[in-house]
Amino acid sequence: MSTEINADIINHLYDTILSRKDADPNVSYSAKLLAKGPKKTAEKFGEEAVECLIECATGNKKELITESADVLYHLLVMWVSAGVSPDDVWQELHRREGTSGIAEKAARPSDPLK
Numbered sequence: 001m002s003t004e005i006n007a008d009i010i011n012h013l014y015d016t017i018l019s020r021k022d023a024d025p026n027v028s029y030s031a032k033l034l035a036k037g038p039k040k041t042a043e044k045f046g047e048e049a050v051e052c053l054i055e056c057a058t059g060n061k062k063e064l065i066t067e068s069a070d071v072l073y074h075l076l077v078m079w080v081s082a083g084v085s086p087d088d089v090w091q092e093l094h095r096r097e098g099t100s101g102i103a104e105k106a107a108r109p110s111d112p113l114k
């Protein structure tokens with residue numbers, strides 16, 4: 001599957017979640033989460049991220065895949081809740097393209113507290 005198709009899946013899921021903003025919380029899980037506000041969606045994302053890292057740390061590849069899908073879904077719910085769009089994040093990733101994390105870290109101003 002190409003990167004373009006993967007980005008399409010994220011964009012499509014984001015649009016679906018966005019469309020649930022005013023949906024019935026008894027019918028849509030996204031609507032139920034969004035009705036609770038950004039703090040709750042962030043908490044849910046954190047819970048799913050912890051479940052995901054446990055599967056990685058314990059070497060459960062199959063569960064890591066399903067938990068990763070949960071993390072991505074809850075990340076998108078959090079973005080909708082906080083008013084962040086996939087394009088905002090794609091632009092930031094694009095800005096970073098070609099800059100090594102090691103070079104970027106070395107170019108940061110030194111922290112006087114360290």
Ligand SMILES: N=c1c2ncn([C@@H]3O[C@H](COP(=O)(O)OP(=O)(O)OP(=O)(O)O)[C@@H](O)[C@H]3O)c2ncn1[C@@H]1O[C@H](COP(=O)(O)O)[C@@H](O)[C@H]1O
Pocket residue numbers: 013016017020027028029030031069070073
């Ligand atoms: N990808 C997902 C997706 N991944 C995970 N989940 C739900 O996320 C929840 C997380 O599981 P948990 O065990 O943590 O939930 P829980 O503890 O029972 O929930 P809480 O009571 O803690 O909130 C489950 O209810 C999953 O079904 C998802 N729910 C929806 N989607 C997508 O979002 C679309 C819209 O869904 P609705 O908003 O429900 O219409 C769907 O068509 C799917 O494409």
